[in-house]
Amino acid sequence: MKASKIAYKPVGLLMGAVTGAVAGALFKQAWKLIGHDDDAPDATDADRQWKEVLVAAALQGAIYAAVKAAVDRSGATAVHRLTGTWPG
Template identity: 75%
Template structure:
């Protein structure tokens, strides 16, 4: 196993947790900024429409994917700077 891959594993675990927390906070702020109140609807929220539930889930998924990709890219770039090779 390559040294860069071994070095990246603990970094990836930490970055995964950090990206999840950051994405959750960003989604909450985005939800508030859109003027929808404090809590986003759950899929089983009977008082919310299909449209609102699905749009909320799509927005949340896009934010989580974007934050995860950005954080993973920063982690891989950092490992390359430290080890000289890109983790694969």
């Protein structure tokens, strides 16, 4: 196994935890602006419409994917700078 892959493993695990926390905080703020409500709807919330539930889920997924890509790319770039090879 390449040294860059070995070096990236602990970085990737740590960054995974950071990804969830950052994405969750960003989604919460985005929903306050878009949904005009402090709490995003749950899929089983009987008081919410389908449209609202699906929009919230799509927004949450998009935010998570974007944050994950940014965090993964940052981690790979850091490992590349340290080891001279791109992990992958």
